[in-house]
Amino acid sequence: QVQLQESGPGLVKPSETLSLTCTVSGDSISTYYWSWIRQPPGKGLEWIGCIHYSGSTNYNPSLQSRVTISVDTSNNQFSLKLSSVTAADTAVYFCARGWVYFTYWGQGALVTVSS
Amino acid sequence: EIVLTQSPGTLSLSPGERATLSCRASQSVSSSYLAWYQQKPGQAPRLLIYGASSRATGIPDRFSGSGSGTDFTLTISRLEPEDFAVYYCQQYSSSQRTFGQGTKVEIK
Numbered sequence: 001q002v003q004l005q006e007s008g009p010g011l012v013k014p015s016e017t018l019s020l021t022c023t024v025s026g027d028s029i030s031t032y033y034w035s036w037i038r039q040p041p042g043k044g045l046e047w048i049g050c051i052h053y054s055g056s057t058n059y060n061p062s063l064q065s066r067v068t069i070s071v072d073t074s075n076n077q078f079s080l081k082l083s084s085v086t087a088a089d090t091a092v093y094f095c096a097r098g099w100v101y102f103t104y105w106g107q108g109a110l111v112t113v114s115s
Numbered sequence: 116e117i118v119l120t121q122s123p124g125t126l127s128l129s130p131g132e133r134a135t136l137s138c139r140a141s142q143s144v145s146s147s148y149l150a151w152y153q154q155k156p157g158q159a160p161r162l163l164i165y166g167a168s169s170r171a172t173g174i175p176d177r178f179s180g181s182g183s184g185t186d187f188t189l190t191i192s193r194l195e196p197e198d199f200a201v202y203y204c205q206q207y208s209s210s211q212r213t214f215g216q217g218t219k220v221e222i223k
Contacts, residue, residue, distance in 0.1 A: 035212075045152075045160065045203055047212040058210050061116075094159055100207040101150035103171065105159035 002026040004095050004106035012089075012113050018082040022095030022106060029053055029076045033099030036069060036080045038091040039108075046091075050099045051078055058099070085113045117142050117208050119215035127223040134191040136218045138204035143184045148207040151180055151189045154217075155200045163202075164189060194220070 008020035022034070035050040049059035051069045059067050068081040082089060090113045096102035118141040128134055138149070146167040152160035162171040164180035167187055177192040191198055199222050204215040 044216045045205075045214040047214070060211065096159075100148055100212075101162060101165045101205060102152075102160070103162050105161075108159055 002097065002104045004097065004104060006093060006095050006106045006109035008109060008111070010110060010112060012085055012111060013115050014086055014113055015084055018080070018085050018089060018093075018111055018113070020080045020093055020095075020109060020111070022078050022080075024076045024078075024097075027097070027104075029071060029078065030073055032097050034071070034078045035096045035098060035102060037094045037096055037102065037105075039094070040088075040091045048080065048082075048093075052099075087113050089113050116211060117144060117206055117213055119204050119206060119213055121202075121204060121215035121218045123218060124216075125219045125221060127221050128194055129223045130194050130196055132194050134189075134194055134198070134220055136189040136191075136202055136220075138182075138187040138189070138215050140185045140187070140206060142208075144187075144206045144208060146183050149180075149182070149187050150205045151178075152203045152205065153198075153200050154203065160203060191220075196222075 003025045005023045012018045030053040033050045036048040049069050051057045066083045071078045092108040092110050094108045095106045097104040120139045122137045149167040151164040154160040168180045179190045201217045201219045203217050
């Protein structure tokens with residue numbers, strides 16, 4: 001069974017960089033595209049970007065200047081970095097498998113941006 | 116960017132009733148690239164429908180999707196207690212993915 005688990009700090013200071021890692025089990029990361037999606041509290045879903053195991057990436061244009069997604073095939077993980085965060089980046093961050101639609105999701109990690 | 120508008124915002128129905136949810140796109144979307152998700156409080160979304168009308172693995176047949184171009188519909192034929200949740204449509208086009216704002220199906 002495919003499982004994804006997000007990990008990383010739950011609190012980030014304004015202007016700093018948010019960093020999250022998604023660990024995949026039950027599947028090889030070298031077979032699909034993998035995505036990050038976020039959801040501000042009480043709001044809808046926003047796709048952040050995706051990565052192929054080869055390292056090829058595709059980002060949401062609204063976040064592209066601040067986002068970096070990378071992959072670590074040896075540990076079956078992929079990661080998200082979002083720089084220069086503000087309170088507007090406070091959200092639950094989900095990792096998911098897929099690039100057109102998303103078949104498996106992690107449980108989500110709440111990241112709060114606050115001093 | 117293609118904007119997806121879902122209606123109604125909230126649907127108040129009783130168990131056993133039929134639910135019809137709408138998703139309208141600002142530009143034509145390939146049917147192959149339209150999906151629906153269900154999200155319950157505190158949980159991740161769950162893929163219900165992909166390719167506008169194909170049910171994902173393990174999804175009961177009371178869920179069905181239809182539509183093409185700019186108008187898509189998710190139908191739940193008979194609401195079960197576990198179906199009360201928020202539903203999102205999502206599209207892929209020009210290397211971008213966007214979600215609708217969601218429709219909440221609540222118990223009347």
